[in-house]
Every structure is written in structure tokens, then in C-alpha cells.
Amino acid sequence: MDTPAPLKGKSLVLGTIALSLATFMNVLDTSIANVSLSAIAGDLGVSPEQGTWVITSFAVANAISLPLTGWLTQRYGQVRLFTASVLLFVLASIACGLAPSIELLIFFRIVQGAVAGPMIPLSQTLLLASYPKEKAGTALAMWSMTTLVAPVAGPLLGGWITDNISWPWIFYINVPVGLGAAAVTWMIYRKRETATRKLPIDAVGLGLLIVFVGALQIMLDKGKDLDWFHSGTIIALAVVAALGLALFIVWELTDEHPVVDLRLFKRRNFTMGALALSLGYGVFFGNVVLLPLWLQQYMGYTATLAGFALAPVGLLAVLLSPVVGKNVSKVDPRIFATIAFVIFGVVMFMRSHFNTQVDLTTIMIPTVVQGAAMAFFFIPLVTLTLSGIAPAQLPAASGLSNFMRITAGSFGTSISTTLWDHRATFHHAQLAEKLTVYDPTTTQALANMQASGMTPDQALATLNRMIDQQAALLSATDIFYASALLFLALVGVVWLTKPAKAAAASEAAAGAH
Structure with missing residues (x-):
């Protein structure tokens, strides 16, 4: 198939906006949840550390689906695959917003991350094909702006939505953006579809990739809660991850059509x-x-x-x-x-x-x-x-x-959230050791709090909260x-x-x- 001519006029402007919006929506979802983790965790009844699964599940699924972009593109065509990816991303976003439990939210974030894989590389590919070769640098600069503005907008937008509406709306806002981007992309690019052909899929390699990355991620996320290698579950996950990685390397180096070219x-x-x-x-x-x-x-x-x-x-x-x-x-x-x-x-x-x-x-x-x-x-x-x-x-x-x-x-x-919790526990123990009934500073502080109207228990609880705050700070500064x-x-x-x-x-x- 001949390479289509660059777009011109209104089609070029609308095409650039549509592709950039889809990219913006995708990148936004990697940062918009960061400031909403506490609200999500509180609403769904889990710890903020468990809430980080909302971020990691999306990232892992997104990473695993990325190597499939080339195979899917040749099988279904760039335009069809990109449009389908955007529409499926919208559906997954709706499901995330409606999720009644952390387990379902994580599941739908996995789906969202998986269908998002082809969006970023294909948006860039379609955009480059829209411009003359001598304007490729301009196209890439414009494309890059969306990926840099999104991390700025993400925390601001996520924070405002969480405080003023509710956290599910950090996902619902993808609906109008995604539908608009998909509609305009299909309208402009459907006649510029790439040739397709049937290719074998490296199902074994993909399966091993999912097993070793998934096991390693679950091990990292659950290690703190299960006391790391004192837990049989963590040991089993480590063994599965190691075996999965070894088998994946051997298979990918010998397969004729590897999912990842090692x-x-x-x-x-x-x-x-x-x-x-x-x-x-x-x-x-x-x-x-x-x-x-x-x-x-x-x-x-x-x-x-x-x-x-x-x-x-x-x-x-x-x-x-x-x-x-x-x-x-x-x-x-x-x-x-x-x-x-x-x-x-x-x-x-x-x-x-x-x-x-x-x-x-x-x-x-x-x-x-x-x-x-x-x-x-x-x-x-x-x-x-x-x-x-x-x-x-x-x-x-x-x-x-x-x-x-x-x-x-x-x-x-x-790793950072696990280390933060571990070091905070360490610093809390060290700080608490120095605060005894024989320490005049501690005694004076408790006396002052009780003089202000607190009961002895309330004064001790307040002191413990101060130690928690200081321990969390020292742990963060260590990291x-x-x-x-x-x-x-x-x-x-x-x-x-x-x-x-x-x-x-x-x-x-x-x-x-």
C-alpha cells in the first residue's frame, strides 16, 4: 500500500487535536490518581499503601500490552486498533468509576492499562504520517507537549475533583474526551488505514511475560503486609517470578516470532x-x-x-x-x-x-x-x-x-511505599525509646497538654501522633x-x-x- 499524502488544512488541525487528546487522556491517567489515593483508600476501606495498587496495576498491564502493539497493528490496522483502543479505554474508565470495591477497581484498572497499550505509540505514528517529513520535528514537539502538560494537569485536576466532587469522576472525565477523540480520528483517518496480514502470536512468550511480571509486582506489593520472606506466599511468588523470567528468556531467544526481541x-x-x-x-x-x-x-x-x-x-x-x-x-x-x-x-x-x-x-x-x-x-x-x-x-x-x-x-x-512504611516503623521505635517517664522533656510536654484540658490518655495519643509525623518525615527524607x-x-x-x-x-x- 502506498504511503498516504500528508494531511492539510482543517483535517490536519482536527487530526492533531484528536490524537493529542487521546494521548493526553492516557498520560493523565498515570498521574491523576496519585493525589486521590488517600480518598480512594478511605472510601473503599483499605490502607493508602494498598491503594497504590490502583497505580501499579494500570502501569503493569500497560507495560505488558505495549510489546503487542506491532503484532496487533499488522493484524487489524493502525486506525482500527487505535480507535478501538480509545473506545475500550473509555469503557474501562466508566467501570473504574463504578467499582464498589478495591478488588474490582484494581481489576478494571488492569483492563484499562491493557487496552491503553497501543494508544501512545499509534498516536505518534499516525501524527507523523499526517505531516510532511520536513515537519516531523514540529509534529513530535507538539505531541511531546501533551505528554508534558498531562502530568501538570493530573495532580491539579485529580485533587480538585476529589475534594469538590468525588474520586470516581477522575475516571468519568475520560468519557467525553475519549469519545470525541475516537470519533474525529475515525472520521479523518479511516481512509488512511494500513495494510493488514495474519501473523502468528507468541502466546507462550506473552504468557510467561504476564506470569513473571505479575508475580514480581504482587510480591513487591504484598511483601510488607505478609512480612516478606517469612511468608510462604512471598517465597512462592519469588520462585514463580524467577522461573517465569528464566523460561521467558530461553523461549524468546529461540522463538521465530518473539513477542519481545531480546x-x-x-x-x-x-x-x-x-x-x-x-x-x-x-x-x-x-x-x-x-x-x-x-x-x-x-x-x-x-x-x-x-x-x-x-x-x-x-x-x-x-x-x-x-x-x-x-x-x-x-x-x-x-x-x-x-x-x-x-x-x-x-x-x-x-x-x-x-x-x-x-x-x-x-x-x-x-x-x-x-x-x-x-x-x-x-x-x-x-x-x-x-x-x-x-x-x-x-x-x-x-x-x-x-x-x-x-x-x-x-x-x-x-518499593518506595514499602520502604517508607518500613523506615517509618524503624524511626518511630527509635524516637519512642527516648520518650520515657524519666525524661524531663517528655514529662513536661505531657504535663502541659494535661494542663490545657487533655486527659492523660489524650495527651499520650497526641504525643504518639507527633512521633508518627516525625517518623514519617524522617523515613521520607531517607528515601x-x-x-x-x-x-x-x-x-x-x-x-x-x-x-x-x-x-x-x-x-x-x-x-x-
């Missing part, structure tokens, strides 16, 4: 670039989830205020991304990636000095600075990861690196400090890659978001 790891740039991208994103996303949880549970922030504290992250990202995109072919992308990790490290060091009296302005300053790191993070690292890869292998390489990145983000969420060190260590990983130019990877760069 041979890409023979390339040093792909291996080191994908590793830096995934680990960096995992640490970043774990902190993105942790910060609003701490603000709402221990600092008295509403969902709206927590969203407001997180929103400025996109300001510098939006301003600097076009500059980075324009210069990534002129400057060694390893320099840009190094700048990103150094800024991320500085941001985490700033947060590691927070205290229980920290004000909103102090919280927002590192958030604003973090936006600069985001601008220097995605494009250069994707450029390095995909450099030197043949055009025919770009979809597989982009799919695999995205799978690694999104999975790492999900694991980062589970921020460790994250800073990890980001700086990733600079070394970046410089294990070879110098790369953007030319070979420019058409896949947007997919990293």
Missing part, C-alpha cells in the same frame, strides 16, 4: 540506555507517588493542595523540551542526560532537608526545578537507546524500552536522600554508552513518554 540487548547503547531510562524513571515515579501520600497523611494537605504542590513540575519541562529536541542532534545526548540526572539528584537532596514545619513554597521550589530535569531526561536517553538501530527494528526496540520503563515505574512505586545518590550513580551508566546522533531515533523519541 537480541536487542546485544547492542551496548540499547542495554545501557534502556537501563538508565528505566531505573531513572522508576526512582522518579516512586517519589512522585510518595510525596503526595506524605503531604496528605502527615502534613494535613487536601488532595487539591497536594496537587497544587506537584503541578509546577511541568513548567520548565514544557519550556525546555523544544530546546532540547532541537539541539539533541548537535550536542552529545550523554551531556544532556547527565544534566538531567544531576538536576534530579539536586532536587532529591533539597527534599531530603524537609522538616515538619516546611511550607508550601519550600515544597514547590524543588518541584519547579525538577521540570528542567524532565526536559533533559526523555529525549536524550531515548536517542541514546535507539541510536544505530535499523528502521525495521525501531518499533520492537521502542516497545521493549517502553515496557522496561513503565514496569520500572510500577516497581518503583511499590529522598537515597534517590539522590541513585540519580548521581546513573550518570556513570549513561557514559557507558557510545556517542550517538538523533537521526536514527528521532521518529521514535516521543514514544518514550
Whole structure:
């Protein structure tokens, strides 16, 4: 089939808006629930830590479905698959909003994540086909803006909806956006459908992928509740994950049509670039989830205020991304990636000095600075990861690196919340040891509280809440400090890659978001 001519006039404008809205809706759903976790958990009667499954379930399902995009596209066509993906996403969003229990909500988030897999890579592919080749950079810049604005809008919108309406509406708002995007996309692009052909599906590889990633994610999420390896369930999950991974590697390296092309790891740039991208994103996303949880549970922030504290992250990202995109072919992308990790490290060091009296302005300053790191993070690292890869292998390489990145983000969420709880327990025990009836400061504090009208039990409960708040802060700052060190260590990983130019990877760069 001949490549269709670029779109013009009203069709180009409407097509760009429709594809961008679908992308915006998808990316929005990765961040909009972050500030609503406390409300969701409270409404459904579970702990906020269990509520993080609402985020991780979506991310894992989304990551697993990504490698299938190439096969599904050849089987059903780009336009049909994209439109179906958007409509199914809308249906799953409605089901999420109606879910009466955490179990059903997690199930529908898994469905939502699974059907969302093809949306981002196909929106970018259709958009590039809509513009002349010489305007590809402009198309990618416009596309990237939606993926950078969504994380800004997500916390603000999620917080406002949670405080002023109710949390199910963070899912219901997808309905008009999704229906509009699907209708306009079908109207404009249905005559530009790609050729289809029947291909065998690597069902065994896909099954093993689901088993090992699913078992590992459940192990990370349930480990804290079940006392880790003192539990037979956790040991069994670890064994299943390890066996699943081993069998998956063997099968994918020997199958004729693997669902994931592991041979890409023979390339040093792909291996080191994908590793830096995934680990960096995992640490970043774990902190993105942790910060609003701490603000709402221990600092008295509403969902709206927590969203407001997180929103400025996109300001510098939006301003600097076009500059980075324009210069990534002129400057060694390893320099840009190094700048990103150094800024991320500085941001985490700033947060590691927070205290229980920290004000909103102090919280927002590192958030604003973090936006600069985001601008220097995605494009250069994707450029390095995909450099030197043949055009025919770009979809597989982009799919695999995205799978690694999104999975790492999900694991980062589970690990950061688990460590936060573990370190808080440790700090609580240490602080409580120093507060005894023989300590004059403790005795004086309890006496002052009782003098203000509290009973002895109320005074002790108040003191315990103060210890809880301080322990949660110390635990969070421990994680921020460790994250800073990890980001700086990733600079070394970046410089294990070879110098790369953007030319070979420019058409896949947007997919990293």
C-alpha cells in the first residue's frame, strides 16, 4: 500500500487535536490518581499503601500490552486498533468509576492499562504520517507537549475533583474526551488505514511475560503486609517470578516470532540506555507517588493542595523540551542526560532537608526545578537507546524500552511505599525509646497538654501522633536522600554508552513518554 499524502488544512488541525487528546487522556491517567489515593483508600476501606495498587496495576498491564502493539497493528490496522483502543479505554474508565470495591477497581484498572497499550505509540505514528517529513520535528514537539502538560494537569485536576466532587469522576472525565477523540480520528483517518496480514502470536512468550511480571509486582506489593520472606506466599511468588523470567528468556531467544526481541540487548547503547531510562524513571515515579501520600497523611494537605504542590513540575519541562529536541542532534545526548540526572539528584537532596514545619513554597521550589530535569531526561536517553538501530527494528526496540520503563515505574512505586512504611516503623521505635517517664522533656510536654484540658490518655495519643509525623518525615527524607545518590550513580551508566546522533531515533523519541 502506498504511503498516504500528508494531511492539510482543517483535517490536519482536527487530526492533531484528536490524537493529542487521546494521548493526553492516557498520560493523565498515570498521574491523576496519585493525589486521590488517600480518598480512594478511605472510601473503599483499605490502607493508602494498598491503594497504590490502583497505580501499579494500570502501569503493569500497560507495560505488558505495549510489546503487542506491532503484532496487533499488522493484524487489524493502525486506525482500527487505535480507535478501538480509545473506545475500550473509555469503557474501562466508566467501570473504574463504578467499582464498589478495591478488588474490582484494581481489576478494571488492569483492563484499562491493557487496552491503553497501543494508544501512545499509534498516536505518534499516525501524527507523523499526517505531516510532511520536513515537519516531523514540529509534529513530535507538539505531541511531546501533551505528554508534558498531562502530568501538570493530573495532580491539579485529580485533587480538585476529589475534594469538590468525588474520586470516581477522575475516571468519568475520560468519557467525553475519549469519545470525541475516537470519533474525529475515525472520521479523518479511516481512509488512511494500513495494510493488514495474519501473523502468528507468541502466546507462550506473552504468557510467561504476564506470569513473571505479575508475580514480581504482587510480591513487591504484598511483601510488607505478609512480612516478606517469612511468608510462604512471598517465597512462592519469588520462585514463580524467577522461573517465569528464566523460561521467558530461553523461549524468546529461540522463538521465530518473539513477542519481545531480546537480541536487542546485544547492542551496548540499547542495554545501557534502556537501563538508565528505566531505573531513572522508576526512582522518579516512586517519589512522585510518595510525596503526595506524605503531604496528605502527615502534613494535613487536601488532595487539591497536594496537587497544587506537584503541578509546577511541568513548567520548565514544557519550556525546555523544544530546546532540547532541537539541539539533541548537535550536542552529545550523554551531556544532556547527565544534566538531567544531576538536576534530579539536586532536587532529591533539597527534599531530603524537609522538616515538619516546611511550607508550601519550600515544597514547590524543588518541584519547579525538577521540570528542567524532565526536559533533559526523555529525549536524550531515548536517542541514546535507539541510536544505530535499523528502521525495521525501531518499533520492537521502542516497545521493549517502553515496557522496561513503565514496569520500572510500577516497581518503583511499590518499593518506595514499602520502604517508607518500613523506615517509618524503624524511626518511630527509635524516637519512642527516648520518650520515657524519666525524661524531663517528655514529662513536661505531657504535663502541659494535661494542663490545657487533655486527659492523660489524650495527651499520650497526641504525643504518639507527633512521633508518627516525625517518623514519617524522617523515613521520607531517607528515601529522598537515597534517590539522590541513585540519580548521581546513573550518570556513570549513561557514559557507558557510545556517542550517538538523533537521526536514527528521532521518529521514535516521543514514544518514550
